[in-house]
Structures are given as structure tokens and as C-alpha cells.
Amino acid sequence: MKQEQRNTGLDRETVVRKLREHGITPTQQRVEIATVLFERPQHVCADQVLAQVNAVESLVSKATVYNTLGLFAKKGLIREVLVDPARLFYDSNMIPHHHMYHTDSGMLEDVAPGQVQLGALPEVPEGMVIEGVDVVIRVRRI
Amino acid sequence: MKQEQRNTGLDRETVVRKLREHGITPTQQRVEIATVLFERPQHVCADQVLAQVNAVESLVSKATVYNTLGLFAKKGLIREVLVDPARLFYDSNMIPHHHMYHTDSGMLEDVAPGQVQLGALPEVPEGMVIEGVDVVIRVRRI
DNA sequence: TTCTGTGCTAGACTTTGTCTAAACGCAATA
DNA sequence: TATTGCGTTTAGACAAAGTCTAGCACAGAA
Structure with a gap:
């Protein structure tokens, strides 16, 4: 995986701090995923996160996206939203x-x-x- | 499929009337499924209904159970409950x-x-x- | 250096639910 | 009685979301 920073509104340091505040070790992959989640307030499912994170180049695997979203939800960084019986949504607006x-x-x-x-x-x-x-x-x- | 009545509290006629009241043609399979649903107030998923309906002998196929639960929910006979991200529950208490x-x-x-x-x-x-x-x-x- | 623990990954796998094409059942009509 | 037609049911193939496994990478401690 590459080290380059994604072109986004939120800078890496802010994201890293946010992860630390929630007791989450900020790895490259977690920062990438968190960055996508907090680019704008939104409701996303794992599939969309996977696609967005890997839009330009392959950065994070499917397993990691699922694990990370679950971890973020458990740690109170994001919230699960159950509305669609077919898939689980996550809400970055806490x-x-x-x-x-x-x-x-x-x-x-x-x-x-x-x-x-x-x-x-x-x-x-x-x-x-x-x-x-x-x-x-x-x-x-x- | 057999014609015998399931040994239950609700008699067939009551179930048939209930289906008709909701604009549902009461077929053998639908009556079997509705009987299971209304035996007692409960929260069930499709899999449990499938198992209960076919407990003694094979009466209803998987596809029909799914179709029928969807139909019942659409017609307002039962209610979908979204709590478990992995499966859809139905509530027979309206x-x-x-x-x-x-x-x-x-x-x-x-x-x-x-x-x-x-x-x-x-x-x-x-x-x-x-x-x-x-x-x-x-x-x-x- | 070796050991230990955490994290990441590809890909196989599981599970819930849907789709398809054929057969069935039943009522209305001839 | 035979025929037609429509809605229903069915087995089994299929799709999609999500989980699991086994191995690898890497960092910190001994």
C-alpha cells in the first residue's frame, strides 16, 4: 500500500487525532477509511467505503474494510444504521x-x-x- | 402437499378469514405459514418459519416462505422488524x-x-x- | 536475533435471500 | 369432458453481504 495522502478536506493529522481519541491505533488503512468516512457527513455501506478507498489505487482489502467499520462502530466513532434488510449502513454523524x-x-x-x-x-x-x-x-x- | 390440519390453537377457518380480510388468497401454503405465525405472538425470521412449517413433513418450499412473508408484510398482516443486520425478523403482533x-x-x-x-x-x-x-x-x- | 502480538490480506466460505423455468391447481369456458 | 388461462408453488441455481482462515509483515520487547 502507498503512503501518499488522499486529496481531501480533512488533513491526516486531524483524522489520526480523532482515531487516538477513540482508543484506535491509527494504521494507514484505518486512516484511509476514516478519511473517506469524514470527508462529508454521509450514510455509507461497506461496499461503498471499499470502492471509495480504492478508487484511485488499491489501498485496503475487503476484510479490513469490514473489520475496521465494525471496530469504528464499537469504539463509538461511527454508528450503525439498520434500515435496509440487505445491507448495513454506517453514519459518520455522531x-x-x-x-x-x-x-x-x-x-x-x-x-x-x-x-x-x-x-x-x-x-x-x-x-x-x-x-x-x-x-x-x-x-x-x- | 398434505391436506391435514396442523395441531394448533388457531383453527383453519379463523386463519382463512384473516387472510381474506387482508386481500390475500388463502392457499394451503399460506394458511400453513399464517398458522405458524399466529400460533403465539412472536418474532421470527424466514428460516424459523421454514423449519416450523416443515417440522413434521415437507409442506412448503423455501421460495414460498420468503414470498409469502413478503406478501404478508406488504398486505399489513405482519410487520418487518430490522434489528439484526444479518437477517430480517417478522412480528405477528400488529x-x-x-x-x-x-x-x-x-x-x-x-x-x-x-x-x-x-x-x-x-x-x-x-x-x-x-x-x-x-x-x-x-x-x-x- | 528471536519471540510475541497486532494488523493486513487474498481468497475460500457461509448465509440470507432472490431468480428462473417448469409444473401444478383450479376455475371458467367450450 | 377437454381446453385454456392465470396465479401459485417448486427445486435448484444463483447473487450478494459479510465472515473466516491461514499466512505474511512489521514493531516492540527480551
């Missing part, structure tokens, strides 16, 4: 928010948390903690 | 409710709608309607 999913087009939109009033959550069983609350508003053409 | 998902065990629990106060929903784009709002509370062991 500011709390919900989603609106267009079932006919597959489009996924962010919904500001203020736009959905989520009140009292139910009791959580003893010894359990809430990992997250996902709200997905499914919409379609009339 | 009374509005939410879900609590145990990420470490894969267990899926119902949450009464009253336990989550969902307030004002966001504006829906022109020409679109809300198909449903899914709330999933992900919990895990401390």
Missing part, C-alpha cells in the same frame, strides 16, 4: 439524531432530534444499560 | 408497539407504546406519507 428512510428509493435522511419528541423511556432490566435508541421514520410516495 | 433489542443475546422484546412517549413527528416531504415509525431501544449487559 451528533444525536434520527432517520427518515424512503422505502421506495432507499434514500436515508437525517432528522434532527428536536423534531421527534422522545419522552420517558421504559425501565431497563436489572444489569442492563441502554446502548442507544434508534428512531426510523419510514416514508413512501402516496 | 398492535402498535416498539422493541427492545438485547444486542449481546439477540433477544427481541416488545415495548408497549405507552412506555415511550413519541411526540410531534417531523414534517414529511410533499407527496409522501409515513408508513411507520420504528423505535428500537438497544440494550446490553453492563
Whole structure:
């Protein structure tokens, strides 16, 4: 794999710092993937990340993309979004928010948390903690 | 395929009526599948339905199970539940409710709608309607 | 230098779900 | 009774997302 920096808005140092802040050892491959993820706020699946990372030249393998996305999600750098039964999406926007999913087009939109009033959550069983609350508003053409 | 009735709580006529009420032609296979789904309120994936339907003798093919579950969901007889990235679950309980998902065990629990106060929903784009709002509370062991 | 642990990789593999082409079933018609 | 037609079912091939395995590379410690 090459050492050159990808031409992007986010510089390498910022990405490396971000990884370190989340307890992730910043390897070449992880930095490449993180750079793609944070180029712009977006919803992506593993396949798209793989394609974007390797767009110019082959930098990262499929296994590493899957492993890395899983690691990033576990470490709280990105968030899994379950809307499409066929594939798992990842959201690089960690500011709390919900989603609106267009079932006919597959489009996924962010919904500001203020736009959905989520009140009292139910009791959580003893010894359990809430990992997250996902709200997905499914919409379609009339 | 055999004509015998499965030994269950719900009788065939009730199931047939239920299918008709949802505009579904009640074929032998569809009745078998619906019977399994409504034996008790439960969350099942296609694989489990396939196994349960064919537990005693081969009654329904894989393709038909998948097609039928899709049809039932489209017609509003059952509901798709997206919690596990690896497989699609179906919920035969159509009374509005939410879900609590145990990420470490894969267990899926119902949450009464009253336990989550969902307030004002966001504006829906022109020409679109809300198909449903899914709330999933992900919990895990401390 | 050798050992140990972590990360990366190609490619095989698994699993869920879809597709296809043929056969079936049943009702309506002749 | 035979025929036609349409929706349904089927076995098995297929597709696609994601996981696993075994080996290699590299860095730090002994």
C-alpha cells in the first residue's frame, strides 16, 4: 500500500487525532477509511467505503474494510444504521439524531432530534444499560 | 402437499378469514405459514418459519416462505422488524408497539407504546406519507 | 536475533435471500 | 369432458453481504 495522502478536506493529522481519541491505533488503512468516512457527513455501506478507498489505487482489502467499520462502530466513532434488510449502513454523524428512510428509493435522511419528541423511556432490566435508541421514520410516495 | 390440519390453537377457518380480510388468497401454503405465525405472538425470521412449517413433513418450499412473508408484510398482516443486520425478523403482533433489542443475546422484546412517549413527528416531504415509525431501544449487559 | 502480538490480506466460505423455468391447481369456458 | 388461462408453488441455481482462515509483515520487547 502507498503512503501518499488522499486529496481531501480533512488533513491526516486531524483524522489520526480523532482515531487516538477513540482508543484506535491509527494504521494507514484505518486512516484511509476514516478519511473517506469524514470527508462529508454521509450514510455509507461497506461496499461503498471499499470502492471509495480504492478508487484511485488499491489501498485496503475487503476484510479490513469490514473489520475496521465494525471496530469504528464499537469504539463509538461511527454508528450503525439498520434500515435496509440487505445491507448495513454506517453514519459518520455522531451528533444525536434520527432517520427518515424512503422505502421506495432507499434514500436515508437525517432528522434532527428536536423534531421527534422522545419522552420517558421504559425501565431497563436489572444489569442492563441502554446502548442507544434508534428512531426510523419510514416514508413512501402516496 | 398434505391436506391435514396442523395441531394448533388457531383453527383453519379463523386463519382463512384473516387472510381474506387482508386481500390475500388463502392457499394451503399460506394458511400453513399464517398458522405458524399466529400460533403465539412472536418474532421470527424466514428460516424459523421454514423449519416450523416443515417440522413434521415437507409442506412448503423455501421460495414460498420468503414470498409469502413478503406478501404478508406488504398486505399489513405482519410487520418487518430490522434489528439484526444479518437477517430480517417478522412480528405477528400488529398492535402498535416498539422493541427492545438485547444486542449481546439477540433477544427481541416488545415495548408497549405507552412506555415511550413519541411526540410531534417531523414534517414529511410533499407527496409522501409515513408508513411507520420504528423505535428500537438497544440494550446490553453492563 | 528471536519471540510475541497486532494488523493486513487474498481468497475460500457461509448465509440470507432472490431468480428462473417448469409444473401444478383450479376455475371458467367450450 | 377437454381446453385454456392465470396465479401459485417448486427445486435448484444463483447473487450478494459479510465472515473466516491461514499466512505474511512489521514493531516492540527480551
